Amino acid sequence: MINLNSKIINIKDLLQKLEKNLSQVNSLDELKYLWREYLGKGGIVKTLFEGIKTLTEKGKKEKAPLIQELEKTALKLFEEKEVELKKSQSEQELIKQTENLDYTIPKIGHLHPITQTIRMLNKIFVEMGYSIMDGPEVEIDEYCFRRLNVPQNHPAMDMQDTIYIQEPKILLRTQTSSIEARVLENYKPPLKVVCPGRVYRNEKPNKSNHFIFHHYQGIVVMEKISLKDLFGSISYLFKSIYGPDVKMRFRNKYYPEVEPGVGADMQCFQCHGRGCQLCKGVGWIEMGGAGIIHPNVLKMTGIDNKKWMGFAFGLGLDRWVMAKYNITDIRTLLGGNLGYKYYENENII
Template structure:
């Protein structure tokens, strides 16, 4: 063991005196002392020949020696790196600088901001609320009692029961919270992420984004609703887009209607996006049900209102002709780079 300790002292003197002028010499030092077949590993192998009662003592010596060599290597490496950077002869100052990659907003954020901007011009304020919601604000207040069959269409992720807490299925819960704290006139849009227990495919996902709108005041009519949505479509897609309303059913509105626009991808001729009908549904709407107003102490005999809701993914799909809903959440840089020039 004493012989090995003498060898270590000798190697320490050699290492202390070692100097490297180039990165190649630094690499030679690493291979000689710290490599797989280097000196440190070879000396470590002598541990098996040390008596058991002295293994702890010898192990400490070997560990100190290894740290000594590693510190020397790191010192040599940093010294050569500084010298390489500081040598102006190795730098061609005439070369162009490194390009700075331009970032961009996510396409869903781009379209969301456009939607918000359009409705702001009509006097709508923006309201937001929690994504984790209680049963009352998400369902009960929206005229969806526990035994209502329409709940089956909004199967969601429950966090707890008794009391029930869940991931919200629509941003109507934000409308509920607005009506809870404000009195008419109310004119808000509610953008945000929502969740539903659906199979992930090119046309559906377990989470998506909505923008819902609510307008409550005296003498609000279905004509006000239609003109508001006509204006939105023309501002978002242009004046040449055709629009139609179809009767529908929603528990929180009566009467209710779904709004379609002529398919922007096939120009109304028929394709797989519009299911060969020439029309694509973009939102649901209707007059606020009197029960919803009464739930928040708003006199349904004095006030009326309209509400609507649209999926941001669907609007983005039509505007930028995105054929797979999953692309929005896959973080594929090739997809995201296509929107670099969009403001």
């Protein structure tokens, strides 16, 4: 035990010695050893506190505050050194981790823009009271063509447009309208259904077309319905995705499964209506087709076409993604590019 009666406590000298010792510490283990020397059981500060017991009352009053000040300052110095060492250790570990880091490794994967678009549209339509249905990608011509009022000699059935797995019956579906035929056959109206999915056409890929793309079919069957209801639903969808100022148009167009039929176009997002390669010089891009369901389609699926009527629409999903995020080449959507970050802040389900 230190005899405080025979020693003068020099706080300044002790702290200078401690600071010198701390400056030579290079690891947390060394710091722990030095802490024991000064503040641990049997250390310098604890020994000084024990020595107070041997002092007179006057000596205790004089030297106890000095030892307390020494302990307080020493604790602060040790804490600061610990923070410094931990920071240095973290930096060294980070350097080791990055020494062999391959900066060419692709970023972590995420949901494809098409998948996110489908979820976004699903959310909108579910809020409008629609159900979501799925169906097979390998289909038979009965559901892909016959039940949709497509005549035997229609150009769409030609091998130049359709990819056949086994002629003449088994094929890769050309649109998710095939799900529409199955829904109408198996469910009773009233109906409000959307059918998203991947489809296939015998196309030569270019900026605006691909042999693999995505289709979003929708059908509504009620006792009373009109083109006004159809236009209102599609207009609401366009404005929900592209904003209230989106420029769109409807034009007459023939589709076997609807009568009358319309094409839903949006002003080209690349040239803004002036005409370019993407819109093929017309200033507009076709985003989908629609119309009042043909009575023959209802009749072939067992629905009373005198009591019920409906509308259907089909959207080219890839073009919707291109339009919303200014992608000018549809082929990039199937290129495995992980750089798409368009939807990071979208409220999707």
